[in-house]
Amino acid sequence: MKVLIIGGVAGGMSAATRLRRLKEDAEIIVFEQGPNVSYANCGLPYHIGEVIQEEQDLLLQTPESLNARFNLDVRVNSRVLSIDPSAKTINVGDLQGGTEYEESYDQLVLSTGAKPRMVPIPGLERAHVLKDVGDAVAIKKLVDEKKIKSAAIIGAGFIGVELAENLQHRGIETTIVEFRDTILPQFDPEVIEPMQKVLVDHGIKLALSAETSEVLPDTLVLKDGRVIPADLVVAAIGVVADHKLAVDAGLEIGSAGGIKVDDQMRTSDPNIYAVGDAAEKTSALTGEPQMIWLANLANRHGRLVADVIAGEKVSARPSIGTGIIGAYGLAASLTGLTEGLAIRMGIAHSIIHLHPSSHAGYYPGAHPISIKVLFSPETKKILGAQAIGFDGVDKRIDVIATAIYAGLEIQDLMNLELAYAPAFGSAKDAINQTGYVGDNVLSGKTETVQWHELEALQADSHVLVDVRSASENETGAIPGSVLIPVDSLRQHLAQLEGRNVIVHCAVGQRGHTAVQLLKGHGISAKNLDGGYTTWSQGTLARKRAAQK
DSSP: OEEEEEOOHHHHHHHHHHHHHHOTTOEEEEEOSSSOSEEOGGGHHHHHTTSSOOGGGGEEEOHHHHHHHHOOEEEOSEEEEEEETTTTEEEEEETTTOOEEEEEOSEEEEOOOEEEOOOOOTTGGGOBOOSSHHHHHHHHHHHHTTOOSEEEEEOOSHHHHHHHHHHHHTTOEEEEEESSSSSSTTSOHHHHHHHHHHHHHTTOEEEESOOEEEEOSSEEEETTSOEEEOSEEEEOSOEEEOOHHHHHTTOOBOTTSSBOOOTTOBOSSTTEEEOGGGBOEEBTTTOOEEOOOOHHHHHHHHHHHHHHHTTOOOOOOOBOOEEEEEETTEEEEEEEOOHHHHHHTTOOOEEEEEOOBSSOTTSTTOOBEEEEEEEOTTTOBEEEEEEEESSSHHHHHHHHHHHHHHTOBGGGGGGOOOOOOTTTOOSSOHHHHHHHHHHHHHTTSSOEEOGGGHHHHHHTTOEEEEOSOHHHHHTOOOTTOEEOOGGGGGGGGGGTTTSOEEEEOSSSHHHHHHHHHHHHTTOOEEEETTHHHHHHHHHHHHHHHHOO
């Protein structure tokens, strides 16, 4: 058996090494157009920021080490120019020798990855991209030589935010330009606002709802007329599947824009497979094809393809899409559907927000975590979650991702037995609390109102009651609210009788108590989901997007 693999890094190298373990007698050749076949592309921004100091630390394997351990024929600086599926051959260009040659195959694996999205902006050819080790080295060289004092990053996705932090760390005045309303638009606005605040507090400038008009020699001009200092410009506008070889070979491209594959990662040609960022995935939540740019899926599907080629009966599971990003110690994570995506796809959903502590509040060092969870009001299944905070975010989102994978219902979270000690969690963990809040909503015990619905309801004669303490109210209040602390609520029932009441506290817990109290006296009331904290984060995100 002769297997050719086009592209290395996560998907290609996982396929190659797994196949060797299964088939010692197979001929396996890997082609990589760059000089490095196995490197940590997620670490590239941190090399620029000198968190990862040595370039060598980004390189995981070399052609020599892969040949010694796995007997792989790894050919770097080798660009595959074309595929002939009928003849089962590829045409390869040797970028160092300047020659071309043909190579036959029995099975072919495409791991061509993604490429930076570029848009028609005058002068954008001056911009750098951050795709591989060479790009990181080039940007770091400019920083090391102190040739840049200011930088503009076009795009506020994961790479854009990570790079901004690392450039600012190196003393460079940095601006992120994003044409949408918030950074990291994968998240909902009220969830990601704390990350925006952290970036701004550390000196990074945000130009939101902004489009680039032109890139000049040392500035970047926005369509609204603003001029951004930019000795360095980095285009981090996003990525698209690098599937030109597949298109030219007549392979089918899916509706999400990647190479269409079945559950064994097989393309429309039975002898050609595709893995990694070039290939589409199937959403476990919607059943629709989607692009998920995650190294863990590339590794997993590379391994799966090797199993399939070796004759194993395996198939890929639909994907959830779980990710995390950190900046200045703050972590933001998500899994599954967001509210924005659920709305766009017309998926019925209920929402809960809560703000528990990372561990027991009486033990030093506890930090608040903001958690948002979507679940189906019909099936009760969890649809997605987002979380942000300085501690404990990763383990909470991983638990919820596992719950989604297992098909758990929102109320099942109440009963999960999770590790507890005061330094690590709470007796009533954030995950258990999520289940309790979900149960209250699902069972109808507490009807809730979302932060972005409040203004319209207030205009429609609903009275908003702030049940926090007077001292809390003095630090900030929702316009139009009436202060009646929950402990004195029973003394003010007469003024609320016959009214459409919405209550709110800081995070929702006292609001739930107030709703139950009012219901016990025959007064209908709703709770502002997530309380003042969620409302303020969402409102700040809106204001930030409108600032110029």
